[in-house]
Amino acid sequence: MSAPEVIVDNVEQALTSVDRTKSVDAISDRDRSSISINGESFRASSESTAFSVGDFVLPNGESYSGTLLGNVPEGNGKYVWSDGCVYEGEWRRGMRHGNGKIQWPSGAAYEGEFSGGYMHGAGTYVGSNNLTYKGRWRLNLKHGLGSQVYPNGDIFEGSWIQGSPEGPGKYTWANGNVYLGNMKGSKMAGKGTLTWTNGDSFEGSWLNSMMHGFGVYTWSDGGCYVGTWTCGLKDGKGSFYPKGSRLQAVEERYLNALRKRGYFQI
Template identity: 55%
Template sequence: MTGKGKITWSKGAKYEGDFSGGYLHGFGTYTTPNMSFYSGEWRMNVRHGIGRKQYSNFDTYEGEWKEGVHEGPGRYCWNGGNEYIGKWKGGKMCGSGVMKWVNGDRFEGLWSNGLIHGSGIYRFADGGYYIGTWSSGLKDGKGTFYPAGSKHPTLKKCSRPLGYDDGKNFLSHGSSLNLEEGKAPTPSVKRSLSKNILNGGIFKNTGLCDPPRDFICHESSGMSSHTSVGQHEVQDNNTLVYEREYMQGVLIKERIRKSAELTSNTKQRKKFNVKKATRSSCLDIFKGNRSFYLMLNLQLGIRYTVGKITPVPMREVRHSDFDDRARIRMYFPRKGSKYTPPHYSIDFHWKDYCPMVFRNLREMFKLDAAEYMMSMCDADGLRELASPGKSGSIFYLSHDDRFVIKTLNKPELKV
């Protein structure tokens, strides 16, 4: 059986679309008696490619599929109004993504195995922000809470936040012929669906279809643990900022500071001779520039290392923190791996020297890990200083003028 056709099963399920060698293969719509539908691409009886599915509980998913499960960019809307737009892997939220809750809260950052995992920004409906790191859905490490109305770092592409219902998030996905799981889009979904999605379709107004810069700004995966940080923490919205440290979701340290104090400290840090590093002496890095992929790799590596070492309990530096075994080596394939998120750069190897030593140095100089990552890995990227050093080194400047990155040649590394 090859070509277009229609088939109806005894229990009421229907399929209309392309066949090849007796298999559902190509584009088609599958409908079940329980009001679930799937309309999109198939491969050997399995949902594979671009498609839209409506489940029997009226949840919907629109995006990419691989061997019957969500894989790649996609949008999932729960019937209660919550919505996730971002990357998926193995049927679970994984990579960069945005979760919007019906109450107005929003999280934008990294996910892994269906849970928030890594750095991110959680914005409450009242306008407050929490910028920090998560581990398996729990706040873990340092972060900063900015009550509504207080001054906070530039968040050009960042959004609001909150927790959501745990039970509806992960639906099992089996064979495309499983009558109880089938779901489909409305009958108006046609073959042009994949073209529309690839051209921007469901991500058109979200920024998630944009190249690298969107991804660099954020990283993580999964469900957020809802805390009372929202409305209960706002005492003096105009002046107070809360610096916090969590361990597996438990608040272990808190410091209340004034916004003016943070602003003052930022200005102090900028006194490293910013006048010589004005925008006129810097080059914005864009795709095609010789430094573009190097910049992306640096930002991805920094996010990975800082996010990994920050949750580790603070301790004194040991001699072993300086030897070869203290180095972090990681391979970042473009499609992602068990330990790294998918990204828009080229495949690269990352080696980080003495991460615990530099973590302690950041502590000594009172550099907050979340703010450091926001400064270095912001969506605006880095700027390259126009004139390289005599050694041929490349200098990068963060967009808030707080940090400089200098590349080293091999002789310098030996020293």
């Protein structure tokens, strides 16, 4: 039986439109000269260091309302981009920093921790297609432990590296198939066990989501094949054991030794 496909996703491209203004402090002096705060023309100055509450509108139509330290957002405030993106939450030195929420015009939203203008720390992202990720982030990418529910009902729980499942985890398909093992580049890779809803299972090595290397395929009736696989196919180097038969002592000892060393476990 072939392995089911693991879904790969990307956080909305709209995310980059928010990143381009992660620092309000980077506004040019020419733009600052025409900023309006509370309806009055304002000229930025490094000598203005007092806390205040106000709002300003940039020449490109973007706006901020909330607390300021001198001329830049500090504390709590709301920033609205010209394309309709909205951030509401904590700021530090003109950057999104602390807890806050971003909403995109598409309906996607992120709520959680920020650092230096990026989604960074613990947070929850809900896409416009109802994809939901809850877990750790690093520089706008899923990174660390997290759980994601895909639009079709598939679920991945485990380790993420730079936006994709990588490392130990559990992938559950909407139809009930379950993979418990290692992932690399959003694909089943390394050691792991896939159990199909019909009761069949494969315990062993994977490469690019295909059975590859040594492993044990067990049918629902109890029969099994012990041997090696190449790109998802038995390559002839192995033994078949019908239901009720017993593995050869040497193979049974070999499998038990592999399990004790964690060969089939994450």
